[in-house]
Amino acid sequence: MRAHLLPFPIVCLLAVARAGSAPASLPSPRADDALKRTLFKDLRGREPELRQKAAQDFPTDPWSRDDAFHAFEADRAEELARKQHVALTDVLAALDDGIRDEHSRGDMTLTATVPPCHPRAIY
Numbered sequence: 001m002r003a004h005l006l007p008f009p010i011v012c013l014l015a016v017a018r019a020g021s022a023p024a025s026l027p028s029p030r031a032d033d034a035l036k037r038t039l040f041k042d043l044r045g046r047e048p049e050l051r052q053k054a055a056q057d058f059p060t061d062p063w064s065r066d067d068a069f070h071a072f073e074a075d076r077a078e079e080l081a082r083k084q085h086v087a088l089t090d091v092l093a094a095l096d097d098g099i100r101d102e103h104s105r106g107d108m109t110l111t112a113t114v115p116p117c118h119p120r121a122i123y
Contacts, residue, residue, distance in 0.1 A: 028081070031090035039080055039091050040098030044110065046076060062115035 031039065047069075054068035077095065081088040099110050 028087040028090075029085060031084065031086040031094065035084065035086065036090065036094035036097065039084070039094040042080060043073065043076060043091075043095050044098060047073075047110065050076070061118075063117040066115055 050072040051065075051069050053072060054065045057068050058064040073095075077091040078088060081091045084091075102108075102110055
C-alpha cells in the first residue's frame with residue numbers, strides 16, 4: 001500500500017470505533033393526557049396570531065398563506081417539544097386529537113381544510 005493512502009483506512013477505523021462506542025440517545029418521554037391538553041391549548045391559542053403573520057406574507061394567495069401558517073405551527077410544535085422534553089410526535093398528536101375532539105363537538109372554529117392551489121399572483 002502506498003504510504004500516502006495509509007491515513008485514510010486509519011481514519012475510517014477510528015470513525016467506526018468512535019461511532020460504535022457513542023452512547024445511544026434515549027427516547028423522549030411520552031406526554032400524558034394533561035400535558036397533551038396543555039400543548040393543544042397553546043397551539044390553538046396561537047392560531048389567530050400565526051395565521052395573521054402568514055397572511056402578511058401572502059395576502060392574495062390562500063394556499064401559500066395556509067402553507068406558511070403550518071410552517072409557523074410546526075416551528076412552535078418543535079419548540080414546545082424541546083421545552084417540555086417530549087417527543088414531537090406527541091405534540092402533533094395533541095394537535096390532531098384536539099382538532100378532532102372540537103370538530104366532533106361541533107366546534108368548527110379551527111380550520112381543518114386546505115384551500116385550493118392556484119398559480120400565484122405576481123407581487
